[in-house]
Amino acid sequence: xxxxxxxxxxxxxxxxxxxxxxxxxxxxxxxxxxxxxxxxxxxxxxxxxxxxxxxxxxxxxxxxxxxxxxxxxxxxxxxxxxxxxxxxxxxxxxxxxxxxxxxxxxxxxxxxxxxxxxxxxxxxxxxxxxxxxxxxxxxxxxxxxxxxxxxxxxxxxxxxxxxxxxxxxxxxxxxxxxxxxxxxxxxxxxxxxxxxxxxxxxxxxxxxxxxxxxxxxxxxxxxxxxxxxxxxxxxxxxxxxxxxxxxxxxxxxxxxxxxxxxxxxxxxxxxxxxxxx
Amino acid sequence: xxxxxxxxxxxxxxxxxxxxxxxxxxxxxxxxxxxxxxxxxxxxxxxxxxxxxxxxxxxxxxx
Numbered sequence: 001x002x003x004x005x006x007x008x009x010x011x012x013x014x015x016x017x018x019x020x021x022x023x024x025x026x027x028x029x030x031x032x033x034x035x036x037x038x039x040x041x042x043x044x045x046x047x048x049x050x051x052x053x054x055x056x057x058x059x060x061x062x063x064x065x066x067x068x069x070x071x072x073x074x075x076x077x078x079x080x081x082x083x084x085x086x087x088x089x090x091x092x093x094x095x096x097x098x099x100x101x102x103x104x105x106x107x108x109x110x111x112x113x114x115x116x117x118x119x120x121x122x123x124x125x126x127x128x129x130x131x132x133x134x135x136x137x138x139x140x141x142x143x144x145x146x147x148x149x150x151x152x153x154x155x156x157x158x159x160x161x162x163x164x165x166x167x168x169x170x171x172x173x174x175x176x177x178x179x180x181x182x183x184x185x186x187x188x189x190x191x192x193x194x195x196x197x198x199x200x201x202x203x204x205x206x207x208x209x210x211x212x213x214x215x216x217x218x219x220x221x222x223x224x225x226x227x228x229x230x231x232x233x234x235x236x237x238x239x240x241x242x243x244x245x246x247x248x249x250x251x252x253x254x255x256x257x258x259x260x261x262x263x264x265x266x267x268x269x270x271x272x273x274x275x276x277x
Numbered sequence: 278x279x280x281x282x283x284x285x286x287x288x289x290x291x292x293x294x295x296x297x298x299x300x301x302x303x304x305x306x307x308x309x310x311x312x313x314x315x316x317x318x319x320x321x322x323x324x325x326x327x328x329x330x331x332x333x334x335x336x337x338x339x340x
Contacts, residue, residue, distance in 0.1 A: 205324060242312055242319050258326050259304045 017059055026080060027057040082127065107143050107155050110162045117174040147171055177230065181238045184231065186251045188221035190273050193235060194245040195226050202226055205257045209245045212264055218273040250276040280318050289314060299331045 007013050013027075056076060058066040068075055111118050123130040123142055134140055137151045145152045147170060152158065161167040175183075185191055190213075196202030198210050202224075213220050225232040225244055236242055239253050247254045249272060254260065263269040292314045299307045307329035312319065319325075330338065 203324070205326070240309070240312075243324070253305065255305045255308060256326075258328065259308065262304055262328075 020059075026076075027059060029055045029057065078127075103155050104143055107145070107158055110158055110167070114162060114167050114171070115174050116167070116171045118171070177234050178238065181231065181234055182251075184223060184235075185248050187223075188219075189250055190218060190220035191248040192220055192222045192245055193225050193231070193248070194222055195224070197222050197224050203244075205243075206245045209247070209257050209260055212260055212269070213247075213273075216264075216270050216273055218270060220273070249273060252277055280321060285315070285318065288318070297331060299329050300333075304329065 005016065007016055056068040056079075057064055058068075058079060066079055068079055121129070123133070130142075133144065137144065139151060139154070141154055143154060145154070145158055152161070152170070158167065161170065184193075192209065192213065194201060194203075194206040194209065196206055198214075201207035201210050210222075223231065225235070232244075235246065239246065241253060241256070243256055245256060247256070247260060254263075254272060254277065260269065263272060289311070298310065302310075308327065311327055311329065315322075
């Protein structure tokens with residue numbers, strides 16, 4: 001039968017844990033000044049509302065196996081159900097976890113070495129996905145590598161593919177930032193990197209630039225650097241130009257607003273926009 | 278510490294000693310010269326704009 005006991009000090013804590021070897025202990029570290037914690041105490045017996053200032057530790061066989069930060073009743077129930085139902089020797093479990101870590105490291109290394117562009121999902125964070133995916137794909141272990149929605153396999157298969165050189169062929173390559181920037185700069189003959197877009201510029205300088213470009217009558221495209229920090233910082237370095245907006249014609253930097261204004265005044269702008277520098 | 282206009286003026290005067298350095302250079306190179314002189318300060322400046330005239334151009338403008 002489950003009982004809730006208040007423990008006043010460290011030695012009391014140790015004694016309680018010892019007493020409960022073989023059973024699941026749920027320990028709530030509370031702050032007596034926090035009204036939410038009294039409520040959490042009630043949650044320990046029933047379920048209650050969710051607040052902050054609470055940490056629950058889960059202890060099995062004298063070792064801490066999990067923890068829940070924040071007073072989240074739904075999460076607490078979930079964890080209690082999960083940990084209460086787990087069987088098996090703790091050491092064996094720890095061994096599996098340790099080996100799993102090494103396997104993960106290896107597969108990440110292979111993907112990086114082969115310059116693969118990939119995303120990842122942490123199945124430790126979602127029990128539903130963890131179990132569901134094994135059934136769905138009929139594959140009993142992790143990691144699992146998918147390409148274009150199809151399961152390629154686990155570490156062993158990935159190793160083989162890497163050795164045979166097939167990995168690079170099967171999987172999309174990471175584009176270097178430089179290549180990406182070059183691509184963007186050359187996306188259109190006249191390319192403006194600005195804050196916002198031509199319908200809604202998000203800074204005075206960008207706004208003025210759009211007005212001048214519109215006046216020139218020449219066609220141009222824009223890129224909103226506010227929506228992409230990689231480009232925002234990368235382009236500054238790539239072109240060695242510290243500010244936005246940045247105007248490119250035929251892949252070459254013309255300059256910022258000051259230069260565009262001067263070119264407009266000296267009547268050179270339209271020519272440069274149409275023919276480059 | 279925020280940068281004062283005076284400090285900027287001092288720095289520009291000292292380092293781009295004579296604006297004849299702008300002569301013969303296209304606008305973009307003149308601007309790059311100012312950028313590199315103010316490399317440190319620019320890190321703390323949110324936005325700025327500049328006019329880079331040679332002494333001759335300045336005189337013409339003001340006559």
